[in-house]
Amino acid sequence: MALGVPFAALVEPPVSAVQVIRAGEGPTVHSEQSSYLATLLSASPPGARRDIYAVTLEPGTVRDSDPHLPGTVEHLVVGAGRVKAGPAGESVELGPGDYMACRGDVPHTYEALEPGTRCVLIMQHV
Template sequence: MERTVAQQEQVSAKVPLESIATALRRERARAGLSLSEVARRAGVSKSTLSHLEAGNGNPSLETLWALCVTLDVPFSRLLDPPRPHTQVIRAGEGAAVAAAGSDYRATLLAASPPGARRDVYRIDAGPGTVRASDPHMPGVVEHVLLASGRALVGVTGEAVELRPGDYVAYPADLPHVFEALAPDTRAVLVLEHP
């Protein structure tokens, strides 16, 4: 599924750059690491990290995940939206971040409140590319419920094919994949942190 320039700009506009910038500065200070050290450990350039901390740029999902692993924080901490008593996120809305090498977008639906350790995402993916994920922090488990389409999901080399209504849970501290096998594949992904 090829996105038009307008669609790419729409996805890019939804990335909450100021929230990401504030969170990166806060978490880097909490970890007591320099800009150079975080960039080195995450495998990103110092200028990229500097731009992100200034609220500029268009970070990929891979860059943000690498920074989260380096800073030892859940991904949701970068996108944490305000928590009203009742929260509705309509299809196509929410803080979405796109992957660089595949037609894959993650939209944060609910961040883990203090004391709880889970984050909920809506996944929108198209066929043609595989979203290969590096291992997350030790003990992280992913739960996926497929809403539409078809997908191969799970630990690399052991992924299972899901159809609408199917659910899978797997250790996400191992390399894992999400490969859409049909257009308009959508899923709910829950990250469970130890």
């Protein structure tokens, strides 16, 4: 802590800038009263603001997004179809039920790989 940084932060390997949780994976909470299953995809950090968007995409064009404010994180959950999304050079292919979190303060793209692709986009601003 001499530099104001925990020792583990100095020796641990860097964490990828893109986090993916595939459909059916992740920590889950089961209900004892009904057939209800909730999977935590991302807990909101203190002081963050989140905007939620319903997104529809069609193949044939790529949505290039300029960087948002510093510290912005984008969370994407695919409802239908397939999409390739993420920061330049780190984009990943996602299918129905998949979740991705990535930096939104760098150039990033969204590209539908199937007709009728639908997603929920949560933009987290700190």
